[in-house]
Amino acid sequence: MATRSRMTTVVAVAAGMMALGAGVGVAGLASADPTATPSASSTAQPSTGGGSGNRPDGHGGPRGERDTELAQTLADKLGVTEAKVSEALQAIREANRPTAKPTTGSAEPDRGARQAELVSQLADKLGIDQAKVKAALDEIQTARQADRAAALKDDLDAAVKAGTLTQAEADAVTKAVQKGVINAGGHR
Numbered sequence: 001m002a003t004r005s006r007m008t009t010v011v012a013v014a015a016g017m018m019a020l021g022a023g024v025g026v027a028g029l030a031s032a033d034p035t036a037t038p039s040a041s042s043t044a045q046p047s048t049g050g051g052s053g054n055r056p057d058g059h060g061g062p063r064g065e066r067d068t069e070l071a072q073t074l075a076d077k078l079g080v081t082e083a084k085v086s087e088a089l090q091a092i093r094e095a096n097r098p099t100a101k102p103t104t105g106s107a108e109p110d111r112g113a114r115q116a117e118l119v120s121q122l123a124d125k126l127g128i129d130q131a132k133v134k135a136a137l138d139e140i141q142t143a144r145q146a147d148r149a150a151a152l153k154d155d156l157d158a159a160v161k162a163g164t165l166t167q168a169e170a171d172a173v174t175k176a177v178q179k180g181v182i183n184a185g186g187h188r
Contacts, residue, residue: 152177
């Protein structure tokens, strides 16, 4: 029974890790919402969204904050204004919005192709070389992955220290995340 309890704990921790740092992957930027209201730590710029939350539909939450952070970071890396990046991402999202819900069992779009299309469209809208846009997006994605890995390690270390997991179980969760068996927030 103890083994089952430990396995349940490992699965529960793994599921929790999937929710951890559930950032928008760079390849999914075309479907992100970059028009969020800036946070207190950001530069004061008018929001292009409305409502009471961080997104134009009035819903707040971490997605809007991540989108604002993405627009700020991308703008800094590309040497353009945050507003210009936000407007470009919004236009790309609108142009690529699905017209119908996906059917059950339909294949997910190829991430590489989606990212290449995003790079192409963003470079076109911003008037910047595609290689520079791709490099900036790659840097952002690498930094986000490192942040998620560090957060996962911190959480697993805390679980080991608290006695919730053994070190071997924490190592197994880490390995499962690294191998893509478990998605610990973000995209594989």
